[in-house]
Amino acid sequence: MQTLHIGNTARGDNLILSARARWRRKLAGALGQGTLFAVTSVAALAVLFIFYFIARDALPFFRSRGLVEFLTQSDWYPSKVPGHFGAKAIFVGSALVTLGSVLVAVPLGVAAAVCLSDVLPFSARQIVKPVIEILAAIPSVAYGFFALVVFAPLLQDQGNRVLAIAWWILAAPTLFLLVMVLGDLATNGIKSPRLRPPARLAATVLFGAGAAVLLLAGARGIHGLTIVTGTNALNVSIILGIMALPTVVSVSEDALQAAGRDLREGSYALGATRAETICKTILPAASSGILAAAMLGTMRALGETMVVWMASGNAAQIPSPIYNYLMPVRTLTATIAGDMGEADHVTGSDRYHVLFAMGLCLLAFSFVCNLIAEWVVARQRRKLRGE
Amino acid sequence: MRLSTRKLLDRAFSSVGVFAIVLMGLALAAILTPMFQRGIGAFVFRATVEHRRQMLDLFGRGDRAALTAEIESTRAARQPVFDALIAYRGEQSAAIGEALAAAERLGRRGDLLGRRIQRALDRIRALGDFKQRLDMLDRLQDMVRQQNEPETRADVDLIAGIVRRLAVPAEHYGAFTEALRDLLGPLPRDEERILPRFRYGQARWDRALVKRHAFLFVESWDYSDASGMGRQVFTPRRTLFEDTALEPVFDLIEQNLEDMLKPRLTFYGRFLTDHSVDAHFFGGIGPEALGTFYLTLGAMLFAVPLGIIAAIYFAEYARPGRTVSLLRSCVSTLAGVPSIVFGLFGLAFFINTIRVSPSKSVLAGSLTLGLLILPTVIRAAEEALLAVPRAYKEAAMGLGAGRWRTVLTVMLPAALPGILTGIVISMGRAAGETAPIIFTAAVSVGAALNPSEVFTHPTPALSWNIYNLATEHEAVDEIRHVQYGMVTTLVGIVLLLNVTAIWIRARISKKLRG
Structure with a gap:
């Protein structure tokens, strides 16, 4: 109540002023606030300007060529006369690369976020945080340079070995766990305590043999792959995944933190292990925040230009089969960046406007993603407040 | 499930998390090591x-x-x-x-x-x-x-x-x-x-x-x-x-x-300031470093005042309501716009519509970059303002200071380290961005600009020239050391800025703890 009292005396001072001075002060305050509001609006409305000016330059393309060719054909020859503007392969390329990088970034990012929020002690967190910040800070062109100059030759010359190592590191522990759990689950029904251990052993050995066959078959399959070029969708997906990691980690860590202590302690009190607490209680509570993290990671990967321009191979073709990540692709962002150099002295032509049409598609997609992410986060906040 | 399997799963779960973090650290090391190792070769050889x-x-x-x-x-x-x-x-x-x-x-x-x-x-x-x-x-x-x-x-x-x-x-x-x-x-x-x-x-x-x-x-x-x-x-x-x-x-x-x-x-320390001779076969990266400096400075001059004013409005004046939440949505949408779209916008608006310069120029590039980092600055400044303890504000008000005076003399100084952190981080972002300057400011080859030419002339910049030298140069393999030197310089600048930010933040938290 102390503060309220002081506030009252401050306002009491005002009463001593003459009516004119008071009026002047009020006017100055309103003016100041109006200026602030105006400046803020300019900053905020810049995004509407962006929408307007991109759409203004994109419309002539849609008006003269329509949407059908743009979205359903994949002949991309903008400089021919007459030009071909089939961008289907480019859309597919963008989608592939984005999907690949999300597949890299989201599992890793969520695992890292869980580890940061629930597993690691405070002191270890203090070391990991700067690592994430530095990963986020490295300029995209540096990532692109790495992808082109270091990673692409490595993939091209030693690709099979690199992929095989990755396969062993990822698949061997996963299969080992799967075998243990399956062995346990399969013999769960046996009641007799004397029969159970040998039955479990037998089941585990059986599943283990199956897993070993699967592992070796996978390794053989990888050995049989031919990697023609190192600048391909896989390269770009991995690097973009690393770039999107910091976003995913920090947003999902915030969501996990927001789930609160009481949920965790309630779960522990019921006898759940840490893994069960997180998987069954915390992750569902934070699911919308994690969805938002995935959305923001997707936006980051989709909107990235330099890495894909430098290291995706820039071939406007749909890979065959479509999940073949070892083929070069071309993305929307790289096309805008690469083709504008030739198109900007033919301002007003379809070649110029088609790039704005692509920009508009990117803009619309990231706008929608942003809206979803924001809505999801707001909903989670409401839910956690218990409304 | 048996208890031992549950324990195993629990351990596996923890190790997956640790594995993810270790992988992240390894990725960082794998990316930075070759850059610095070979980048130093541009200076010492x-x-x-x-x-x-x-x-x-x-x-x-x-x-x-x-x-x-x-x-x-x-x-x-x-x-x-x-x-x-x-x-x-x-x-x-x-x-x-x-x-x-x-x-x-x-x-x-x-x-x-x-x-x-x-x-x-x-x-x-x-x-x-x-x-x-x-x-x-x-x-x-x-x-x-x-x-x-x-x-x-x-x-x-x-x-x-x-x-x-x-x-x-x-x-x-x-x-x-x-x-x-x-x-x-x-x-x-x-x-x-x-x-x-x-x-x-x-x-x-x-x-x-x-x-x-x-x-x-x-x-x-x-x-x-x-x-x-x-x-x-x-x-x-x-x-x-x-x-x-x-x-x-x-x-x-x-x-x-x-x-x-x-x-x-x-x-060869003057690699940083020497001009390049014969398309980067010899000499240094002076014009590029200077161009990056101009572009970053210009972006900050544009984004910092605007961002701080907007942050003051959001933190101190805005009353919750439809207008304010719309404005906030706009800012967060701006933060999500792909960087290449900023480039397109800079070309369509700053150069083709309001014609801040006859063609590409440092000015147009700075404005575009400034717009790009604006949301970051707003967010950081707002957070810093909101983190100032309530007691400061109440004490100032209690001493009879008006709202405006409270913000200027109490809130801003108290929030300054936090705002500075945000500014330093967004500086790193502005220095490293490439896509927005491709159409608005960057050229492949050029001399260092005088400060008077920034309103009309395009400039080479580190980020753009890394791309250009690594992909479009006639003898890419011959000048790897120059490319690595540029990457190291750029990454070094950005890391230095971030370390500064981390240091400022550590100081703040120490001060807040007393």
Whole structure:
């Protein structure tokens, strides 16, 4: 109540002023606030300007060529006369690369976020945080340079070995766990305590043999792959995944933190292990925040230009089969960046406007993603407040 | 499930998390290590005498007298090579002379063949090119051989033997001298060439070793395995020049190259400020670094005041309502716009619509970059303002300060470190962004700008030139060190800014804890 009292005396001072001075002060305050509001609006409305000016330059393309060719054909020859503007392969390329990088970034990012929020002690967190910040800070062109100059030759010359190592590191522990759990689950029904251990052993050995066959078959399959070029969708997906990691980690860590202590302690009190607490209680509570993290990671990967321009191979073709990540692709962002150099002295032509049409598609997609992410986060906040 | 399996799963779960974090750390290390390791090579490297010559010729640095003495000593080391070249030419002309004499003997006959030989000889003497002379001689001996006369047999065989002996070295002599020039610079009787890259030998010892390998071995591709890709094969160049005066050159180059180039560990710190010579073959990255500095500074000048004002509004004045939440949505949408779209917008709006400059310029690029980092600045400043303890504000109000005065004299100073952190981080972002400046500010080659030219002129910038040199340069492999140097400089700047931010933040939290 102390503060309220002081506030009252401050306002009491005002009463001593003459009516004119008071009026002047009020006017100055309103003016100041109006200026602030105006400046803020300019900053905020810049995004509407962006929408307007991109759409203004994109419309002539849609008006003269329509949407059908743009979205359903994949002949991309903008400089021919007459030009071909089939961008289907480019859309597919963008989608592939984005999907690949999300597949890299989201599992890793969520695992890292869980580890940061629930597993690691405070002191270890203090070391990991700067690592994430530095990963986020490295300029995209540096990532692109790495992808082109270091990673692409490595993939091209030693690709099979690199992929095989990755396969062993990822698949061997996963299969080992799967075998243990399956062995346990399969013999769960046996009641007799004397029969159970040998039955479990037998089941585990059986599943283990199956897993070993699967592992070796996978390794053989990888050995049989031919990697023609190192600048391909896989390269770009991995690097973009690393770039999107910091976003995913920090947003999902915030969501996990927001789930609160009481949920965790309630779960522990019921006898759940840490893994069960997180998987069954915390992750569902934070699911919308994690969805938002995935959305923001997707936006980051989709909107990235330099890495894909430098290291995706820039071939406007749909890979065959479509999940073949070892083929070069071309993305929307790289096309805008690469083709504008030739198109900007033919301002007003379809070649110029088609790039704005692509920009508009990117803009619309990231706008929608942003809206979803924001809505999801707001909903989670409401839910956690218990409304 | 049994308890032991549950425990196993629990452990596995934790280790997955740790694995993810370790992987992240490894990724960071894998990306930064080659950058810094090879990037430092742009600044510290074993520079040869050619580097010191360039420094003196192009930038006027170094001790002329000492350099002259050094050049003398390298010339002495190179002399045997040049002597071998002269000896080879002498050997060639002696052999050709011998062959011509034999052909003349063949031509001393009265019949039609004799006249044809004479004519051919006249043409051979008029020819300058050694290879063509050999071809003509070969055809001449073939013509006589078809007559099948026993008395000409000796001379014909003599000519054929000389042609056979000289043909292989003569064919490869051009590539030989080219490889030698690449290594040591112009040879004694070469004509002067204009581009600096042809006027000097290898300036860096690491490049010299690569070029030495290219000199000693001929690279070719083996496509015999039709199913796979071509295989690279190296054959010693020496085999092409067996039994000629050039053969000892290979040993000389292999063993005495160090005396010919005199490599010495050099710190080339002015790589950061020197202009580039001959499309980055020599010199430094001064114009690029300056361009990045201008662009970043311009973006900050635009974004910081605007961002802080908007943050003050959001943190202090805005009452929750539809307008404010709309404005907030706009800011977060702005944060999500892809960077290349900012570039398109900069082109369509700043350059084509309001025409801040006739074409690309630093100004247009700065405005675009400023817009890009605006949301970051707003968010950081707002958070910093909101983190100021309520008591500060209440105390100021209680002392009779108005709202405006409270913000200016109490809130802003208290929030300053936090705001500074945000500014420093977004500075790093502005310095590193490439996509927004491609259409608005960046050029591949250009001189350093005066401050007065920033409103009208485009500029080279580190981020753009990394892309450009790594993908579009005519000799990408020759200038890897420059590319790595640029990447290291850019990453170094950005990391330095971030470390500063982390340091400021650590200080704040220490201060808040008392």
